[in-house]
Amino acid sequence: MTARTHDERLHDREFVRTFFTTPTAVEGEEDSAKMLRSASGLQGMEAPDVWVPDNEDATAPSMRDEGAQNIVEVVAANGEEFPSEIHPRIVWHRDSPETRYQGFQHILDIADPEKGAIEHLDGFVIPEVGGIDDWKKADEFFTIVENEHGLDEGSLAMSVIIESGAAELAMGDLREEMGKPTNNLERLFMLVDGEVDYTKDMRAITPTGDLPAWPELRHNTSRGASAAGLIAVDGPYDDIRDVEGYRERMTDNQAKGMLGIWSLTPGQVVEANQAPLPPESGRWLLDDGTQQVDLDDQGDEQVYGGDRVSLEETGDGYVLSVGGDEQELDEDELREELLDMTAYVPSMDDIVDSMEEFEAARDAGTGAIAMERAATIVIDDVAIDIATDRMWDEATYQAAMTPVSLFQDVYENRPDQHDDLADRYGESVVERATDVGN
Known part of the structure; x- marks a missing residue:
């Protein structure tokens, strides 16, 4: 059987504006899951389209086993009320079988139906991937977990973080690889840029020590996502006080077709949730x-x-x-x-x-x-x-439909933001915007 190429979305969400990470375990606190509990209560414009309990970089290595247990506890208790998708990030590394095995064990544990979290989870985020064979390894682990727990094959979405030249090149292989009977790569959902580790992998240097802007990476990720029917998300903008810089980055991304961005704070979530939406006044x-x-x-x-x-x-x-x-x-x-x-x-x-x-x-x-x-x-x-x-x-007309389609996707999938949208545009405009194009 030959590979099937496609560029249509395979998931319910067609757009992701915000990708918000939260440490899964905070060392030295009486309640190590307190940040998870706080984030799980976000609603409206402060709640991201995708919440990422982060059991990798945001959590100390010594706390990651506890972090996996915290994910289970908090998501099982609060996941039903959370207004959008939940995709924990687990550990992985293209060059470390030991790290990959630890990540597999965490997925297996978190996805256990008897623990009550999996019914509120949509998938997992895999960092530090390499070439396409490495993506297939992660996909195979997902398939094993699904079979182990009696879940439908492909039911767990997989998103990857592009943090190496090898991963960047692998995006060009997706159209040929997705749909082959030997993998379940159609589970792929988001391609997320990780410019910090990408800079390290590329051995890049700037006079100030700041990160390069990497417009080529962002373009390539947007192109790779479009070609494979996935969603492109930019990496973190770590100067959290620079609101104007964050907005400029999003405007530049949107011109590339990359409508999503990593958010590090609830304030950035609000900015990123609003930025791709058409303005309320011309x-x-x-x-x-x-x-x-x-x-x-x-x-x-x-x-x-x-x-x-x-x-x-x-x-x-x-x-x-x-x-x-x-x-x-x-x-x-x-x-x-x-x-x-x-x-x-x-x-x-x-x-x-x-x-x-x-x-x-x-x-x-x-x-x-x-x-x-x-x-x-x-x-x-x-x-x-x-x-x-x-x-x-x-x-x-079809080009003008993109921002309206984004609005319709938000309106359908984020009922917790209906009041915010009505306040922004007025009820009559909201009603017309949900009807146009249908």
Whole structure:
């Protein structure tokens, strides 16, 4: 039998925004599971899409056996009320049979149906994988555990952390390997970047000692996930006070198709849960030569309040200055220049409006329509009307569906966030957004 290639999602969740890790056992505490207990009570926007009780890096080696028992105890007691998926991370290493065996023993113990945790668990996270044969070893351990405990084969999802060059290259083998009768690799769920250990494996050096950004790794992980029908998640952003940097990282990731990110604190969880969702209100941006800045929405006008761009009306035209560079323009030339300098970030309501308009035209037999976006831009009290037309066809519609599909996936799988979504968008927009495209 030949391998079956596919790129469709094989799990209920189509998107993961947040991957939140918690130590499974804290040394020196009267209750070593106290952080697990606290995390198990998270709800709403503070609760991640995937919670990862972390029995690897976040837990001291001497505490990991106790950590496995803590996972069982806390998940058995609180897992039913936890609002999203639970995927513990266990120990593993491509170069250490002893470590792999310890991880296998922990999975076997945690998944024991008699202990009551497995009914609330969705899978496990495997760190430090190597080449594709190493992934198959982990998969085989999962299959053994499932058979040992009378679970359906493939019922436990497996996610891996890409922390080596070998693992990065292995992502290119997935389409050929998944679906072969000799493995259960279709259990794969997430591909998660681990930039710290990846940096060590690559022997990379930076002058400051900071981690490289590794945009290539993030692109390759997103591509590998797309090709194999999986979900891509970026690694931890460890400067937990740098909220703007975290947002910029997520924006960069989202442009690569990587909508999920590791979260180290409940505060980061909130940021990462909200970041991929369409904004509640649209806004106009203007490029001032160094960055895109928000224009001040004053109802019928969008007003620039910075000092890098100036506009003066002369007797027969205009003088536009950007960062000291002046241009003498007539009205049509100025309008074209401002069209190049401005951009519009659509709100959820805007996106749904456009999709509904296209659906109506398509149902009436029209294959493509023009959507107009207009504004009055005010710079130094000089007002200029601009307008642009964008052609919408089926491909444009499908591209616009991605953020709406994300919203629909969140709405379906996270009922604990319904109130937050209604507060963000309003009930009517939420209702329309859940219906569009269906």
